[in-house]
Amino acid sequence: MNKLLLREQIHTAFESFKGAIKGHGDINTKRADGGWTVGEVADHIIKSTDSNFGRTLKTDRPYDLHAIAIKTLFLDFTTKFPTANILEPDERKYSVIEMFAMLDNNKKRLFEMIDTDDLTETCIDIELPTWGSLTKYEWLVLIENHIIRHTHQVTDFERVERQKDQPKSMHGKFLSQKYWNDFYTTNDISWDIGFPSPPIKEYIDQWQDRKSPILIPGCGNAYEAEYLLNQGFADVTLIDLAPTLTATLHNKFKSEIGKRLSVITGDFFDHEGKYQLIIEQTFLSAIDPLLRAKYAEKMHSLLVKGGHLTGVIFTKMFEEDGPPFGGSVEDYRNIFLPRFEIKQLQPCYNSIDRRKGSEVFINLIAR
Ligand SMILES: C[S@@+](CC[C@H](N)C(=O)[O-])C[C@H]1O[C@@H](n2cnc3c(N)ncnc32)[C@H](O)[C@@H]1O
Known part of the structure; x- marks a missing residue:
């Protein structure tokens, strides 16, 4: 496992997400199709990049077994997933400064986890459909690709506006x-x-x-x-x-x-x-x-x-x-x-x- 690369991937994901937010003058307007505001997307990312994964145990399978499947699923932008209740954004006005501070804080805590933890261990307190319990490494892959997915959403506002009355295009099917x-x-x-x-x-x-x-x-x-x-x-x-x-x-x-x-x-x-x-x-x-x-x-x-x-x-x-x-x-x-x-x-x-x-x-x- 290359921890330096993992750190860089997490860093790039957070910074690209922040870059996408910066592209919006107003982060509190709903997307043209009624989707979350940029502020709400950011709140969802902040909630879902909390690095508290609970108790862990030694893993008796390859620590990265689900990594490719996780990445493939999250980067398939044609599929919509339901959002877990606890990760739903609050309906309120957000400020960019506040969002960036919280994103930076979460990134810092993830870095600490990468630097100090045994990422091959399985987080036994959380079970996901299909994959069951993930290792810390797999959680980091999930977090990275989840951020990339929502960066796509944040940069997509203009296209959705442009295309709201047009037939569906191929956009979003790449990488599958x-x-x-x-x-x-x-x-x-x-x-x-x-x-x-x-x-x-x-x-x-x-x-x-x-x-x-x-x-x-x-x-x-x-x-x-x-x-x-x-x-x-x-x-x-x-x-x-x-x-x-x-x-x-x-x-x-x-x-x-x-x-x-x-x-x-x-x-x-x-x-x-x-x-x-x-x-x-x-x-x-x-x-x-x-x-x-x-x-x-x-x-x-x-x-x-x-x-x-x-x-x-x-x-x-x-x-x-x-x-x-x-x-x-x-x-x-x-x-x-x-x-x-x-x-x-x-x-x-x-x-x-x-x-x-x-x-x-x-x-x-x-x-
Ligand atoms: C536009 S085609 C170009 C093929 C070839 N280079 C050519 O010029 O004829 C893009 C190719 O990239 C492959 N591809 C797309 N995403 C990929 C990825 N993430 N990893 C490996 N191959 C990928 C596709 O399967 C496809 O064969």
């Missing part, structure tokens, strides 16, 4: 495994260009060390991996959430699996490893923009110092609600700058025709 897998079972993969992307191919061509560990997250049909193998690269890892896709990849690359290639079915955000090169193509655009800081942080943690995150990212905004989610050069610079030296973040001169003028080439070096 089923959501992505359905594209592959129905062969509805409009992002798939059918060959290695020319800018990435050109970059690979100048990479000398054939033994460098290379990762392609959200790999899709992984034409770049095929190219890498054909060029003699010896340590390539692919990860994608969609099991139908990874089954196809296992079959397509069967002679290389376990030798020069690993294919992992799973969530990039849970992946552990160290790479010299990570290749990005239409993966960032598949991730909720609220998770971009987390994406940059995760990419950084997967790279050796001096390792490269390279590829192409969209610099246009899409008319429809995403995915794909677009962005601007400025957005990306802000996200990456804290952790990466930006060697290149510039218009891509060799994009495929249909993406010309709408993507930038990135070559970022992990500090």
